[in-house]
Amino acid sequence: MTLREEIQEIEAQRIKDVERERIIRDAAFLGLQTEDIAGYPAVPLTLRHCNILRLKGSPFMPPFETPGPDELATFLWVVNPGFIPGNHKEAVRARNRFFKTCHVFFKPVEPIFGLTFRIKRWERRVGAALDIFTRTVTAARSYMESSLMDRPPSSADGSSSIEYYSDFCHVAGSLMRNYPGLNYELIQRLPTKVIYQFLKEVREHNALSAGDTPVMWNGSDNQYDRILELLNTRN
Amino acid sequence: MYPNSKYNSGNVPHGGIYVDCYRPNDPENPNAGGTKLGTYRVESISPKPGAILTKRPDIDGGKGGWFIIDGDTEGNAVIQRNVATTPTLDNGDYFDAALGVDAVGAPIAERFVIHGPDRPADAGYRKMSLSIIVDQNAINVVPRDPLNGN
Numbered sequence: 001m002t003l004r005e006e007i008q009e010i011e012a013q014r015i016k017d018v019e020r021e022r023i024i025r026d027a028a029f030l031g032l033q034t035e036d037i038a039g040y041p042a043v044p045l046t047l048r049h050c051n052i053l054r055l056k057g058s059p060f061m062p063p064f065e066t067p068g069p070d071e072l073a074t075f076l077w078v079v080n081p082g083f084i085p086g087n088h089k090e091a092v093r094a095r096n097r098f099f100k101t102c103h104v105f106f107k108p109v110e111p112i113f114g115l116t117f118r119i120k121r122w123e124r125r126v127g128a129a130l131d132i133f134t135r136t137v138t139a140a141r142s143y144m145e146s147s148l149m150d151r152p153p154s155s156a157d158g159s160s161s162i163e164y165y166s167d168f169c170h171v172a173g174s175l176m177r178n179y180p181g182l183n184y185e186l187i188q189r190l191p192t193k194v195i196y197q198f199l200k201e202v203r204e205h206n207a208l209s210a211g212d213t214p215v216m217w218n219g220s221d222n223q224y225d226r227i228l229e230l231l232n233t234r235n
Numbered sequence: 236m237y238p239n240s241k242y243n244s245g246n247v248p249h250g251g252i253y254v255d256c257y258r259p260n261d262p263e264n265p266n267a268g269g270t271k272l273g274t275y276r277v278e279s280i281s282p283k284p285g286a287i288l289t290k291r292p293d294i295d296g297g298k299g300g301w302f303i304i305d306g307d308t309e310g311n312a313v314i315q316r317n318v319a320t321t322p323t324l325d326n327g328d329y330f331d332a333a334l335g336v337d338a339v340g341a342p343i344a345e346r347f348v349i350h351g352p353d354r355p356a357d358a359g360y361r362k363m364s365l366s367i368i369v370d371q372n373a374i375n376v377v378p379r380d381p382l383n384g385n
Contacts, residue, residue, distance in 0.1 A: 007382065213279070213311040213364045215355060224251070224276050225317050225361060231253065231274040231381050232320035 003234050007227055014223035021220055024146045028193035034081060038132075038139035040101075042079040044191035045147035047168050052078050052085070060144050067140075069133055073102035075140055105133035149219060150196035152203075171195060178202045251278045251315075253381045254330040256349075262327055265348075266374050272328060273321035274381040278362065280312040282334065282347070282369060308345070308369035314352075315362045324352045324363060329370070331378040346373035 001009075028044075035042045050061065053075065059065035060075045067075070077083060077098050084091040108125045111118040172187045175198060187195065200216065207214035253276050257269030285306025292299035314324065328349045333342035352365035 004383070213281075213313055215313055215353075215362045215364045217362065221315065221361075224315055228253075228274060228276055228315065228317035229320055232317055235274065235381055235384065 003230060006230055010223050010226050010230075014220050017220035017223060018218075021149065021218060024149060024193065025197060028191055028197065035143060036139075037076060037079070037143050038136040040076045040136070041081055042076070042143060043081050044193065045079060045144070046189055046191055047171060047195065048188045049079055050192065051166075051168060060140060062148070064141070064144075067137060069102070069106045072105065072133065072137060072140065073099055076102065076136075079143075105129050105136055147192050148196070149193070150200055151192070152196070152199055153217060171199065174199060174202055178205075251276050252332060253277075254332050255379055255381060256321075256324060256328050256330045258325070258328050265327075265329070265370070266372070269329070272324070273316075275321060275324070275330070276315040277330075277332070278313040278315055280310060280332075280334065280347070280367065282308045282310040282345075282367060284308045307371070310367055311364065312347075312349075312367050313362055313364050318361055323354060324349050324365065326350045326352070331373075331376045333378045342378075344376045344378050346370040346376045 032044065035044060053061045056074060056078075058075055058078075059067040059071055077095060080098060082094055082098065084094045107129055108122060111122050172184055175182050175187055175195065176184070179198065204214040204216060253274055256272045256275050258272055259265035259267075259269045261267050285308060287304050287306050288301060289304070290299060290301040316322075316324070326349065329346055330349075331344060331346050333344045335343045335345075337343055346369065347367040348370050350366050350368065352363045354363070
């Protein structure tokens with residue numbers, strides 16, 4: 001493949017990425033009530049969900065680690081439309097009811113007597129559970145990726161700066177300062193896809209107001225990075 | 236392909252231009268040549284031809300007059316780099332590009348000299364916001380399109 005062809009291929013991928021980003025951004029403002037994670041219903045991710053997931057140490061939150069079935073089930077429960085927080089009787093009952101639907105991706109218990117036909121059947125069930133688990137994790141990651149697509153940038157080397165207050169405070173403070181009328185309660189319920197777009201707009205507006213050129217970043221810009229790498233190593 | 240995508244001609248503009256950036260070998264004599272730093276992507280650039288307006292009012296009540304002389308062409312730009320293959324840009328680095336056209340439609344090649352680049356330390360660290368100024372005395376200004384090598 002020539003350099004030109006490789007660049008055209010990356011460019012085609014970039015166009016797809018741009019199209020996807022545009023659809024996710026526009027759809028965020030349609031007020032959709034539910035999304036789908038491999039058959040599991042989910043509400044649009046909010047900052048409240050992020051706080052709960054972070055407190056639980058969920059691997060679906062940045063820096064995104066490998067989840068197990070327990071963590072996947074917990075994640076699906078937190079973003080489920082029927083999620084009830086707390087440990088009171090009603091919450092526990094609802095949680096247990098939901099967790100039963102997650103048994104399909106847990107490894108089945110090994111048969112006590114290792115008869116060949118039982119082992120074979122168990123292996124088939126393990127394979128099926130693993131397949132469902134993989135597909136659900138992929139869908140959950142895609143849900144998170146689209147929900148956090150426009151989140152404010154973190155440091156280049158992955159390290160985090162010292163925190164003096166919660167991220168939620170930062171986001172809510174920034175939005176309330178720039179959009180009078182928004183309040184703390186409403187911001188908690190807004191989807192992150194909407195909030196992070198507003199934060200980008202604030203960032204751009206503030207830079208322009210200060211006479212600076214705003215520097216913005218899209219995930220699709222990674223494709224430009226690939227083109228630049230090709231041009232610099234092959235040209 | 237996405238649900239509401241019915242047709243994609245693939246002809247979405249690049250949204251930027253690719254340029255080769257150089258660092259002068261002798262800053263006192265940049266026309267003597269420079270060392271190529273690599274290829275960068277200019278995401279946005281806004282060169283503005285400067286002008287100096289001088290007014291000469293006639294204090295005796297007659298008609299006043301004024302004249303304009305060219306100032307430097309200056310502006311801002313956002314440039315993206317690949318961190319693995321190219322260095323951070325610095326004051327005095329430059330690139331050649333043809334952004335305008337003259338009266339007969341021929342491209343005007345100019346040398347844009349960089350100053351005041353920022354070095355952001357966040358996810359957008361691959362993009363730099365910087366200022367540019369056109370070198371009016373540059374010679375051998377030959378923009379190259381790194382995409383096709385011409």
